[in-house]
Amino acid sequence: MNNNDFDIPQRQSWRGLILFFSVSLKNIIKTIWPIAILFLFKQNSFDVNRLLYLYLFVGSIIILIAANTVLYFMNFYFYISNNELIVEKGFLKKSKITIPLDKIQTINTKQNIMQQLLKVVTLEIDTAGSSKKEARFISLTKETANNLQSHLSKFAKNNSQQSELNEEFELPQRKTILRLSVADLFKVGFSENHLKSLLVIYLFLSGIYQQIRDIFRNAVDVASQQAGGFIENSGTIFITIMVIISLLILIAFSIFMVILKYYDLNFSRQDGAFIMKSGLLNKKDILIPYSKIQIITWSSNPIRKFMDFVSVHIIQASNDNLNKKQAIIIPGCNKVHLENIHNEIFTNYQTSEWTTHKSHPAFFIRLWIIRILVLAIPLILMIPEFWETYFFVGVWVVISGFLSYISYTKRWLKITKKFMQISKGCVGQEFSMMFNYKIQMIKFNQSIFQKRRKTASISIYASGGKKLYIPYLQQDVAMELYNYLLYTTESSHEKWM
Amino acid sequence: MLFENNELESNQLPKVENLNFEPLKVQYKKILYINWSLFFLVLPGLPFLAEIIFETQINFWWFIVFYMILIIGYVIGLLVINIGFPLKGFALRDHDIVYRSGYINNKIVTVPFNRIQHTEIRQGLISRILGLSKLKIFTAGGHNSGLYIHGISPEKAEQLKNFLSKTVSKYE
Numbered sequence: 165m166n167n168n169d170f171d172i173p174q175r176q177s178w179r180g181l182i183l184f185f186s187v188s189l190k191n192i193i194k195t196i197w198p199i200a201i202l203f204l205f206k207q208n209s210f211d212v213n214r215l216l217y218l219y220l221f222v223g224s225i226i227i228l229i230a231a232n233t234v235l236y237f238m239n240f241y242f243y244i245s246n247n248e249l250i251v252e253k254g255f256l257k258k259s260k261i262t263i264p265l266d267k268i269q270t271i272n273t274k275q276n277i278m279q280q281l282l283k284v285v286t287l288e289i290d291t292a293g294s295s296k297k298e299a300r301f302i303s304l305t306k307e308t309a310n311n312l313q314s315h316l317s318k319f320a321k322n323n324s325q326q327s328e329l330n331e332e333f334e335l336p337q338r339k340t341i342l343r344l345s346v347a348d349l350f351k352v353g354f355s356e357n358h359l360k361s362l363l364v365i366y367l368f369l370s371g372i373y374q375q376i377r378d379i380f381r382n383a384v385d386v387a388s389q390q391a392g393g394f395i396e397n398s399g400t401i402f403i404t405i406m407v408i409i410s411l412l413i414l415i416a417f418s419i420f421m422v423i424l425k426y427y428d429l430n431f432s433r434q435d436g437a438f439i440m441k442s443g444l445l446n447k448k449d450i451l452i453p454y455s456k457i458q459i460i461t462w463s464s465n466p467i468r469k470f471m472d473f474v475s476v477h478i479i480q481a482s483n484d485n486l487n488k489k490q491a492i493i494i495p496g497c498n499k500v501h502l503e504n505i506h507n508e509i510f511t512n513y514q515t516s517e518w519t520t521h522k523s524h525p526a527f528f529i530r531l532w533i534i535r536i537l538v539l540a541i542p543l544i545l546m547i548p549e550f551w552e553t554y555f556f557v558g559v560w561v562v563i564s565g566f567l568s569y570i571s572y573t574k575r576w577l578k579i580t581k582k583f584m585q586i587s588k589g590c591v592g593q594e595f596s597m598m599f600n601y602k603i604q605m606i607k608f609n610q611s612i613f614q615k616r617r618k619t620a621s622i623s624i625y626a627s628g629g630k631k632l633y634i635p636y637l638q639q640d641v642a643m644e645l646y647n648y649l650l651y652t653t654e655s656s657h658e659k660w661m
Numbered sequence: 662m663l664f665e666n667n668e669l670e671s672n673q674l675p676k677v678e679n680l681n682f683e684p685l686k687v688q689y690k691k692i693l694y695i696n697w698s699l700f701f702l703v704l705p706g707l708p709f710l711a712e713i714i715f716e717t718q719i720n721f722w723w724f725i726v727f728y729m730i731l732i733i734g735y736v737i738g739l740l741v742i743n744i745g746f747p748l749k750g751f752a753l754r755d756h757d758i759v760y761r762s763g764y765i766n767n768k769i770v771t772v773p774f775n776r777i778q779h780t781e782i783r784q785g786l787i788s789r790i791l792g793l794s795k796l797k798i799f800t801a802g803g804h805n806s807g808l809y810i811h812g813i814s815p816e817k818a819e820q821l822k823n824f825l826s827k828t829v830s831k832y833e
Contacts (some may be wrong), residue, residue: 211733481801604776604802608677608769615767625802646769647674654756661801 170315170342173241173252180284180303185233186301192229242301249289249316251299261299265287269456269661270480271313273449278448285309308409317437317451326502338439342494342501344429352426352475352495353419355467358411422495431494431501434506438478440492450492454509456480456661458602458628461491462502465592473498476505481661491628510597516580521645524619527636528572535564574597579645583653586632600649601656602626608646610639627661675754677769682761684752689812690750693742695787697744701735739813741765751810758798758825760808772808775832776800780825782818798804 193200217347239255244265251261274286279302287309289299304312327457344352437453461477476494497505506513540557547553571590578585583596603624610620620642624632639643706728708719745764752759757773781797788794794815798808810821 604800605770605772605806605808607771608767610767612765612767623805625800627801629802631802631806643676643678644674646771647676648771650677650757650771651674654775660776 165532170242170244170312173243175237175240176242176301176303177284177305177308178237179282179305180279181233181237182282182285183278183303184237185229186278188229188233188236189226192225196225242299244315249299265316268272268316269453271316271451273309273313275443275447276447277445279303285447285449287312293597309605313451314434317434317453338432338434340430340432340499341438341504342429342431344426344496346423346427348496349421349423349426349429351473353422355413355465355471356418356422357465358414358418399625426495429494429496438492438505438508440494452478452480452492455659457509458626458661459596459598459630459632460509461507461594461596461630462497463589463592463594468592475504476502478505479626479630506597510583510599513580513583513597516582518578518580521577521579521634521637521641523572523575523634524617524636524638525572526614526617526619527575528568530613531568531571532565535568536561539564544652575635577637577645586634588633596632598626598632600652601658602660603649603653604660606646606649608642610642614639624649677771678758680752680754680759682752682759684747684750685812686793686814688793690742690746691791692787692793692812693746694739697735697738700773701731701738701815704731751813751814753821753824758808770808772798772800774825774828776802777825777829780822782815782822784815796821 181639235255236253239258240251240253242249242251244250247265249263249265249268251263253259253261268289270288270290272288272290275284275290276286279285281304283306284303285306287301287304301309351657424444426442429440429442431438433439433441436455437451438457440448440450440452442448457478458481459477459479461479462474463477464474473496476497478492480492536557539560543553543557567590569584574587574593575591576587578587579600581600583597583599585595587593587595604627605625606627607623608620609623614620614636618639619634619636620639621633622637622642622645624634626632634642634645705728709726711717712719741764745762748764748767749762749763756775757771759769761767761769778799778801780799783795783797783826784793785795792814793812794817796810796813796818798810800806800808810818813821
């Protein structure tokens with residue numbers, strides 16, 4: 165850390181000047197575009213004088229922005245003093261942001277294409293507490309960013325995990341847990357849920373189709389008539405080929421998206437935090453302190469089960485608004501990787517005594533009835549005159565019964581004194597594991613039907629926007645779970661984030 | 662039994678089911694009646710709407726059947742509100758706050774004091790006329806993870822809010 169002494173105020177990297185420029189340009193365009201459009205379309209004829217004015221106008225704006233950029237850059241300083249990160253910026257209106265180091269929750273770095281060319285990165289610092297206090301640097305050299313990141317995370321850790329410091333006091337070293345090759349990403353993309361990408365493609369294509377139809381209305385009519393005739397003539401072969409082609413497109417699309425997002429994924433740990441790096445065009449570098457982790461979820465589907473890997477979601481605490489970004493997804497973990505992740509967070513989880521609780525069979529019956537009704541009622545109301553309707557409903561009764569039974573067997577709760585694990589799923593299966601004391605709120609739910617059978621459901625709310633639902637437990641078990649989780653949460657002095 | 666091997670006997674746990682819940686103000690029942698009635702104000706128009714949309718004439722007897730079902734449903738709803746109302750209530754314990762509601766669907770929600778993020782008092786137009794307030798208690802658990810205490814007097818709400826913010830600040 166020789167040339168990066170953060171005690172002295174320093175600027176961001178000059179290489180990013182062009183980035184600052186583009187940011188200001190974007191802001192200016194955002195504010196003045198209505199005027200610009202008026203200016204362009206107001207007059208019918210572009211005479212020479214007006215063009216000259218236009219050039220002068222645009223030129224002066226660009227000069228102003230350039231001056232603003234340079235001044236902004238020159239006046240942007242950051243440094244660390246008295247265990248606080250201080251950011252000073254502005255030249256007309258000066259502002260100073262002070263962030264106590266122990267309040268820092270996450271430090272993430274990102275890199276888009278332009279930044280890759282300029283060899284700089286974005287560094288974002290997120291803090292705890294509901295007041296939005298954040299710092300963002302868009303042009304740091306990789307070296308500075310890394311130094312700052314390790315410098316800050318050391319402080320952040322001093323605060324939350326003092327006990328572990330003695331053991332690992334030397335150098336904070338990164339240990340890789342998982343690396344994904346392109347071949348791995350192919351597997352991940354192949355086994356994605358293709359229904360989701362089908363929807364994206366469908367929306368995309370239907371958008372394009374609408375536009376094309378408007379332009380070539382006549383041509384399309386002729387073509388579709390021909391296609392219609394073709395379909396009638398060659399019937400099933402055509403449909404089969406279409407299905408196969410669209411499936412292939414879907415798979416290719418999924419693989420493409422997965423590679424874009426997770427290219428060169430490197431998931432590692434550095435004392436007290438996970439670090440994830442990935443991305444082809446937009447590179448991301450995310451740091452997750454263990455204390456901020458709320459739930460770890462891992463899910464699989466039949467194809468993934470066959471290929472022996474799961475996709476792990478790490479759900480972090482969030483302040484007020486929870487969006488999907490709070491969950492970090494690590495695809496393509498096998499059993500060993502998953503075990504490594506678990507061992508980091510849930511110490512001794514394997515040796516502790518797990519007690520399993522299954523949902524009551526009434527849950528199966530309820531699922532079955534709901535699944536039958538959802539399809540049968542609209543069908544019978546809409547087309548009651550064909551016998552096929554009733555045949556289809558009959559088949560659905562059997563299939564949904566089978567599916568509901570699978571859903572029922574995959575629902576369970578496993579609990580120890582410290583952690584709990586919840587499973588659900590139908591075709592695939594999803595497991596979630598969390599510390600008992602990390603619950604935010606708990607809800608006991610008992611309908612009059614459940615009361616008769618002495619069962620009840622429990623909903624657990626955790627930070628990060630995840631709700632865990634445990635349906636149809638035996639009433640006394642549900643009540644005991646409720647009371648116990650509250651007891652652990654209220655008697656625990658550990659910080660939930 | 663939740664645990665097979667337990668140092669802490671599970672019957673020693675503080676039990677939420679044996680609590681004495683403080684009932685809500687009776688005026689709140691009026692709000693529930695009003696809400697239920699508002700919901701039913703829309704429904705009688707449905708057959709006419711169906712006639713217009715599908716351009717058909719609905720048989721007179723179907724109208725009668727529909728309105729009979731509607732009236733029965735409405736009355737049952739009022740009865741359920743009446744039966745369920747005494748079950749609604751809240752309770753403060755040493756370390757948490759509990760709200761219970763519902764007859765058809767009995768719910769007990771608890772928020773530990775050390776998980777409260779902030780609290781808020783709300784009052785709608787009808788509530789103001791009836792002299793009622795609603796206390797909302799938020800946690801970090803996301804969209805629906807709040808405990809809402811309906812139907813308490815504004816003074817009570819203020820009192821609770823003050824108590825909670827004082828208690829919560831102790832945990833930080």
